[in-house]
Amino acid sequence: MTCRELADLLHDLVADELAVEHRGRAEFHLGQCPACGALVHSYRIVVEVARRLPRPAPPPALLARLAQLPSSVANLAPGERGP
Numbered sequence: 483m484t485c486r487e488l489a490d491l492l493h494d495l496v497a498d499e500l501a502v503e504h505r506g507r508a509e510f511h512l513g514q515c516p517a518c519g520a521l522v523h524s525y526r527i528v529v530e531v532a533r534r535l536p537r538p539a540p541p542p543a544l545l546a547r548l549a550q551l552p553s554s555v556a557n558l559a560p561g562e563r564g565p
């Protein structure tokens with residue numbers, strides 16, 4: 483595996499969703515390549531920091547429109563609404 487190939491798999495690797503067929507090669511590369519090890523470490527920190535950021539509140543105009551929806555629509559579970 484090259485550094486470029488590892489970079490392409492970075493998201494799945496950090497999310498622990500890497501396909502089995504890539505996992506061993508990625509781990510082997512990380513064991514050999516300090517640059518990619520540092521990259522994965524940095525990416526994990528970015529993901530962790532992003533998770534801790536407060537979620538922005540929805541715009542007041544959107545909340546006002548949602549409040550005007552009939553309750554029969556507002557109470558539907560996601561996926562039950564029409565297009």
Ligand SMILES: [Zn+2]
Pocket residue numbers: 484485486488511515517518
């Ligand atoms: Zn590398």
